[in-house]
Amino acid sequence: MRYSQILLPTLKESPAEAEVVSHVLMLRAGFMRKLTAGIYTYLPFGLAAIRKVENIVREEMNRAGAQELLMPMVQPADLWRETGRYEKYGPELLRFHDRHERESCLGPTHEEVITDIARKELHSYRNLPVNLYQIQTKFRDEIRPRFGLMRGREFIMKDAYSFDVSDEAAGISYMKMYDAYKRIFTRCGLEFRAVQADSGAIGGSFSHEFMVLAKTGEDTIVICKDCEYAANMEKAVVKLVASATTEAPADLEKVETPGKRKVDAVCDFLGIESSRLVKTLVFKADGNPVAVLVRGDHEVEEVKLKNLLGVADVEMADDLEVFNATGVPTGYLGPVGISIRVVADQEVAEMRNFYVGGNEKNYHLKNVNFGRDFQVEAVADLRQITAEDPCPECGGRLEMTQGIEVGHVFKLGTGYSQSMNASFQDSDGQEKHFVMGCYGIGVSRVVAAAIEQNHDENGIVFPMPLAPYTVIVLNLGIKDEALTAVAEKVYRELQAAGLEVIIDDRDERPGLKFKDADLLGIPYRLTVGNSFLKSGKIEIRRRSDGITEEMTPDQAVASLHARISAELKQQ
């Protein structure tokens, strides 16, 4: 490819709209341009990187025995009504009417469509197991589209669905995908972890997320330093250490805390540790207020709360909503005499003689005791795990790190096949519901995550397998016949050797060419400049470590061919 001919509009400055480094670099390196919130045009260079991921995904899915198909993006509401999701899915599902007033939606995921295929086309146990996948544009009307391709409204996903005769067989299909995902992300050249993930209503450890490790990741991952345990913080179970206190319950007292509303301020004022105070936080669970009790030094894990309450969505209530629901100003809410539903974190039930809000401005209560002074609807593990907690599996030491979710494998069971009445005849002659699994990869997000993990102050540092080109040849002597002849010759020879090469044949200053080559993150740079006229040598530079070497053009072609083939094979 010739730089002078490709649409590769690089930018010198960081665009104001971008907050994270991958978004900045993808705009600066001309990967894409925004059409409207969360919706992008992929320009040739960006699309080439996406295609690299797609190809690896496709090869490994096929290798694992899955079959590619392509489902429609526009889907009828009636199909979604069969599973109840047309109503339940929430505003991420874009619903609309066609010209005949038929209700429709844009596919955010394809369980309904694929289950419809299965019930119509798969009739016997002899057809199973089957795993069907597609690589396709999804639409989710995300509340906060951001970070470019990381969280778009329109994005490219690989989604696969498996159909099995039994739970056991579905477990095998699940493990096949788990292994395929490991190969995929290894082949992409990424540092990643598979972690146990929240599986909502299904429970159990039948859901894993694949996380690309990056400081800027939105997800927090908990990893045990002493065993294999790794989980998304949303899912990580807090091991309850029963309290050994022998303290006798003391009399309840009202204490004045003038103007002290925040945990730290109250604790400073009262001269107590924050672990002696219980916070009462109000959440909206599908819109209805629920108070959650958690120790002052802990945080509520919203996913655990959502699962306990069995609702689709929980969100922190704002000050006005808290006041409207309880009649108590923010900062003074407590469980004693509260008028709304209350649930408590398990550790609150172990505490003795603690402090809570007094349900009255400027007052807290002292020597409060669970059961004696107030009741709750449920006690459960509702808080976020911390690095100080023991590993839930081996009791060992935990470590927290940040990750970007690029893939998700999930055992679905028979939820969809039952609600859509999708069944097959088993070997015993009985009609049974398919046992399903679903497996997603955010193909476009993988590219963003790869950049988030691999960049420096000068630009992208592509892992070799994802680089749109593996070599960039810089011709620094466009107006010099001898230099141009050498540059063009190495370009042709590298191409003939099967490498993906771009030649910077623009009539631009050397400084700009160097800057753009760094920005684009192409793994090897070959520079043909004035020094060739003296020494007969050209320069090879590796993007990842900046190591340079000088050699003759022939040596350079042979050396690059050998190195790049070896590096690609390693993956």
Ligand code: ATP
């Ligand atoms: P998230 O928690 O990030 O919203 P999700 O749980 O909604 O993800 P899935 O429904 O499991 O995601 O989708 C499969 C994969 O698609 C995810 O692992 C992720 O890589 C990708 N993905 C999901 N939403 C988006 C988005 N808005 N933009 C880009 N990729 C996405």
Ligand code: MG
């Ligand atoms: Mg989502």
